[in-house]
Amino acid sequence: MRLEFVENGPIRVEGKRFxxxxxxxxxxxxxxxxSLCRCGxxxxxxxxxxxHARIGFQAPGGVLEVEEGD
Ligand code: FES
Structure with a gap:
């Protein structure tokens, strides 16, 4: 699973069905x-x-990759 932290915005999750x-x-x-809210x-x-855009939320962008383990 891959989560994208959009700069100054939400957390995006890719998939097909949620x-x-x-x-x-x-x-x-x-x-x-x-897109999941992270500004509250x-x-x-x-x-x-x-x-988030209207309230001026600020946070750096980034990525979180979750690897399935044994
Ligand atoms: S991140 Fe978009 S409304 Fe909160």
């Missing part, structure tokens, strides 16, 4: 990528809704 569970709510999203300001947490 199941998002928050409390009792479950949502299935079929798309090539998902989204009204659609855990998803990014673009609020």
């Amino acid at each position: 199941v998002v569970r928050v409390g009792e709510r479950e949502e299935v999203l079929e798309r090539p990528r998902l 300001g989204s009204g659609k947490k855990p998803l990014c809704d673009g609020t």
